[in-house]
Amino acid sequence: MNVRIIIALAASAVLIGWAFWFVSAKPQENGAGVTAPTATIVDGKQFVDITAKGGYSPRVVVAKAGIPTILRVTTNGTFDCSASVVIPKLSYQKFLQPSGTEDIAISAEQAQGTLQGLCAMGMYNFQIKFE
Ligand SMILES: [Cu+2]
Incomplete structure (x- = not known):
């Protein structure tokens, strides 16, 4: 497999994970700030x-x-x-x-x-x- 594809896949996995974390973390910020x-x-x-x-x-x-x-x-x-x-x-x-x-x-x-x-x-x- 092409190294670039692997890097791209890894990067998008990190981005998707981060996006999920961001969305799910939001409601818990109640009270702080x-x-x-x-x-x-x-x-x-x-x-x-x-x-x-x-x-x-x-x-x-x-x-x-x-x-x-x-x-x-x-x-x-x-x-x-x-x-x-x-x-x-x-x-x-x-x-x-x-x-x-x-x-x-x-x-x-x-x-x-x-x-x-x-x-x-x-x-x-x-x-x-x-x-
Ligand atoms: Cu309980």
């Missing part, structure tokens, strides 16, 4: 909305510290393990319904620092940054 969404405050109560399906979205939410907060986790046809939510700091652990919303109360005292939530296996996570 992008401004984190903020919680909404209604009548002195703070709401943080997170969707659980194949992971958590948004991954990072910025909230105000020291305000009673409702963490609202929404599932919609969620059959993966992101339906099993664990929040170590709150001693919270629950297997959510595949579709629905779950309100998790966070007291004003608990609304400090970074609160991390995980799936039961720890492969997906989200953070609420109280500041």
Whole structure:
């Protein structure tokens, strides 16, 4: 086989691989470089909305510290393990319904620092940054 053809094939293989990596890596950049969404405050109560399906979205939410907060986790046809939510700091652990919303109360005292939530296996996570 001609050496030039081999080089051309190798080069295109590298390019295709790089293109695939670029496309698949893009959605995971969420949170880095992008401004984190903020919680909404209604009548002195703070709401943080997170969707659980194949992971958590948004991954990072910025909230105000020291305000009673409702963490609202929404599932919609969620059959993966992101339906099993664990929040170590709150001693919270629950297997959510595949579709629905779950309100998790966070007291004003608990609304400090970074609160991390995980799936039961720890492969997906989200953070609420109280500041
Ligand atoms: Cu998991």
